[in-house]
Amino acid sequence: MSSNSVPSPQSSSTATARPAVPSQRRSAGLALLGSELTVLFRRRRTWAMLVAIALIPILLAVAVRLSSQTLSPGEGPPFLDRVTQNGLFVAFTAMIVAIPLFLPLTIGVVAGDTIAGEAGLGTLRYLLVAPAGRVRLLLVKYAGVAVFCLAATLTLAVAGTLIGAALFPVGPVTLLSGDVIGVPESLLRSALIALYVTVSLLGFAAIGMFISTLTDVPVGAMAATVVVSVVVQILDVLPQLAWLHPWLFSHYWLGFADLLRQPMDLGSFGDNALLQLGYIAVFGALAYGRFSTKDILS
Amino acid sequence: MSRNSVKWLPAIVVPVVIVAGVLAVPLQAGAAVDLPDKTAEEVLLMVSDSTVTAYSGTVEKKAELGLPDVDLAAGMPDSMSESAAEGTTGPGADAAGALTSVLELFSGSHTARIYVDGSDADAPAKARVQIQDRMDERNVVSNGTDVWAYDSKTNTASYLAIPADARATAQAKFAEMAAGAPAELSTPSQVAERFLAEIDPSTTVSVGTDGTVAGRTAYELVLTPKATQTLVESVSISVDSETGMPLQVTVRANGQEEPAFEVGFTAVDFSTPSAELFEFTPPADATVDEVTLPVMPEQSADQTKPEIPAENLPVVTGTGWDAIVEVPAASVPAELSANPLMSEFATPVDGGQVFSTSLVNVFLADDGRIFAGSVPVELLQAAADAQ
Numbered sequence: 001m002s003s004n005s006v007p008s009p010q011s012s013s014t015a016t017a018r019p020a021v022p023s024q025r026r027s028a029g030l031a032l033l034g035s036e037l038t039v040l041f042r043r044r045r046t047w048a049m050l051v052a053i054a055l056i057p058i059l060l061a062v063a064v065r066l067s068s069q070t071l072s073p074g075e076g077p078p079f080l081d082r083v084t085q086n087g088l089f090v091a092f093t094a095m096i097v098a099i100p101l102f103l104p105l106t107i108g109v110v111a112g113d114t115i116a117g118e119a120g121l122g123t124l125r126y127l128l129v130a131p132a133g134r135v136r137l138l139l140v141k142y143a144g145v146a147v148f149c150l151a152a153t154l155t156l157a158v159a160g161t162l163i164g165a166a167l168f169p170v171g172p173v174t175l176l177s178g179d180v181i182g183v184p185e186s187l188l189r190s191a192l193i194a195l196y197v198t199v200s201l202l203g204f205a206a207i208g209m210f211i212s213t214l215t216d217v218p219v220g221a222m223a224a225t226v227v228v229s230v231v232v233q234i235l236d237v238l239p240q241l242a243w244l245h246p247w248l249f250s251h252y253w254l255g256f257a258d259l260l261r262q263p264m265d266l267g268s269f270g271d272n273a274l275l276q277l278g279y280i281a282v283f284g285a286l287a288y289g290r291f292s293t294k295d296i297l298s
Numbered sequence: 299m300s301r302n303s304v305k306w307l308p309a310i311v312v313p314v315v316i317v318a319g320v321l322a323v324p325l326q327a328g329a330a331v332d333l334p335d336k337t338a339e340e341v342l343l344m345v346s347d348s349t350v351t352a353y354s355g356t357v358e359k360k361a362e363l364g365l366p367d368v369d370l371a372a373g374m375p376d377s378m379s380e381s382a383a384e385g386t387t388g389p390g391a392d393a394a395g396a397l398t399s400v401l402e403l404f405s406g407s408h409t410a411r412i413y414v415d416g417s418d419a420d421a422p423a424k425a426r427v428q429i430q431d432r433m434d435e436r437n438v439v440s441n442g443t444d445v446w447a448y449d450s451k452t453n454t455a456s457y458l459a460i461p462a463d464a465r466a467t468a469q470a471k472f473a474e475m476a477a478g479a480p481a482e483l484s485t486p487s488q489v490a491e492r493f494l495a496e497i498d499p500s501t502t503v504s505v506g507t508d509g510t511v512a513g514r515t516a517y518e519l520v521l522t523p524k525a526t527q528t529l530v531e532s533v534s535i536s537v538d539s540e541t542g543m544p545l546q547v548t549v550r551a552n553g554q555e556e557p558a559f560e561v562g563f564t565a566v567d568f569s570t571p572s573a574e575l576f577e578f579t580p581p582a583d584a585t586v587d588e589v590t591l592p593v594m595p596e597q598s599a600d601q602t603k604p605e606i607p608a609e610n611l612p613v614v615t616g617t618g619w620d621a622i623v624e625v626p627a628a629s630v631p632a633e634l635s636a637n638p639l640m641s642e643f644a645t646p647v648d649g650g651q652v653f654s655t656s657l658v659n660v661f662l663a664d665d666g667r668i669f670a671g672s673v674p675v676e677l678l679q680a681a682a683d684a685q
Contacts, residue, residue, distance in 0.1 A: 261411075
């Protein structure tokens with residue numbers, strides 16, 4: 001994802017103003033991305049959020065382990081009743097629990113901070129002093145958010161698998177279709193689910209970045225982004241708006257269940273990817289319009 | 299300033315392109331299908347000559363019958379549906395559960411994946427149906443001799459063995475029927491001709507506009523009732539132009555723009571599905587129960603008949619689409635009228651209660667009789683008054 005987001009000579013909209021040394025600019029973009037990721041993952045806030053994400057499956061598994069009450073099938077969040085028999089289900093349950101609020105919250109924080117955070121700190125001017133260009137800065141910032149999305153979902157999956165393996169027996173996993181797969185394949189599917197959820201969140205991340213270009217107050221951008229996610233999820237459960245549901249970015253957030261069917265159902269993955277691409281295009285263009293015409297005063 | 303407006307251009311162009319794309323794709327799929335003209339009889343022949351024995355695909359069902367959406371429970375937080383489930387425990391819970399699952403079939407939309415392999419003519423056809431719910435799936439797997447049903451929500455598997463003699467009898471009966479059929483019905487084309495003649499008094503059969511279903515070009519066979527009083531506007535069957543397999547059935551109701559009931563493929567593949575799909579082993583941690591077919595003695599049909607007095611049998615008035623079925627009070631099961639779900643869905647009218655959908659109306663008269671038919675409520679009331 002990250003390498004794709006680096007501007008290539010063809011895709012950048014500043015093609016006309018381009019000097020004749022694309023390889024140099026490319027490496028400059030990579031360097032910018034590298035420094036962006038270093039800054040992002042050096043922040044204590046980023047680590048705090050990743051630790052909090054890892055705590056979700058840990059708390060869940062510990063609670064189930066300590067509780068003497070056995071759940072009957074179908075009780076509680078999906079897969080929770082399976083956890084005591086098979087620790088690998090911890091990751092799936094944790095994913096379901098984290099998707100509606102916690103993941104959007106952390107991504108809202110990172111995405112809302114992209115531009116507004118630099119503006120608020122007064123560092124945006126310096127970033128743009130280097131002949132980097134605003135488009136490149138936007139792309140690099142977005143790539144940073146995307147990497148954080150992946151890091152967040154992988155953290156959830158890995159922490160869930162590890163704590164599940166530590167506290168519960170691990171064995172072949174029963175899929176939704178009733179077929180049973182071995183442990184290696186189930187780990188592969190966990191990784192695919194993390195990827196699916198990452199892709200599902202990319203459209204939302206683009207919205208967060210657009211909101212971030214609107215203001216110099218990072219907290220405002222973060223809050224607005226999280227509010228957007230909550231509002232859209234409320235719209236997604238109202239039956240009166242059924243016609244709108246397939247167009248909401250949160251519509252496929254729990255669609256990763258399709259990866260737990262046998263054979264795997266990749267139809268919703270394709271629809272989801274297309275939908276997220278649409279959101280990225282629209283809000284990327286809006287962010288470009290806003291950011292490239294903005295007076296940078298700080 | 300003009301420089302700045304250029305920079306806003308992508309923000310305007312991109313949404314316009316996306317909206318145009320979203321609008322254009324279904325138009326493109328729907329338009330520009332022109333198949334060689336066929337008569338209704340030729341299309342029927344295509345269906346009966348169809349040699350498709352193995353296929354897989356995704357089937358979508360949509361029902362807009364005006365019934366309350368039972369799927370609503372799926373959108374509720376778990377704690378809510380849980381307490382709702384607890385509230386229904388008691389003697390009526392089973393009946394309510396059964397009624398709910400029937401209502402579920404006729405409301406909302408569902409997606410299922412279907413795999414069928416009947417390519418081996420000597421062996422019984424294998425099939426697998428997967429009904430996909432958001433976080434769950436219900437499976438029915440048959441390898442021809444064993445049938446497994448698996449519900450991921452409750453993690454239960456049910457097993458049913460198809461007795462070998464049941465298959466043999468079915469085949470024998472079919473052969474017997476084929477042999478006993480009049481000589482003029484020996485070829486499919488004669489059957490098609492006969493079918494059209496039989497339904498001609500009540501129904502107009504025509505070939506509608508060619509279209510695309512599941513990405514395949516299809517003929518549309520339209521059955522339109524000649525009766526004016528019925529709620530059914532038309533039934534259309536889309537038939538794949540290449541293989542003759544019916545791909546979609548749409549039932550339209552009068553005065554409703556959306557189809558009242560529609561079931562059809564959204565994707566179909568005519569290659570033989572992998573054999574592994576039809577072999578099912580229940581997961582080790584699942585609850586397994588075995589279902590046994592009720593044993594039917596040969597004479598059972600004759601034995602049960604005298605038990606229902608003639609006056610308690612349902613009476614059908616009229617023929618064709620606007621027929622009305624009357625069930626006498628004596629043979630209406632008591633649980634039905636006592637069921638709390640029933641009173642929730644029924645609306646009181648003159649002389650009883652009405653359970654109304656866009657395709658079928660059911661009139662529960664105060665004296666216990668039930669009238670049902672694909673006709674307006676007034677006709678049902680009139681039929682009740684007439685007797």
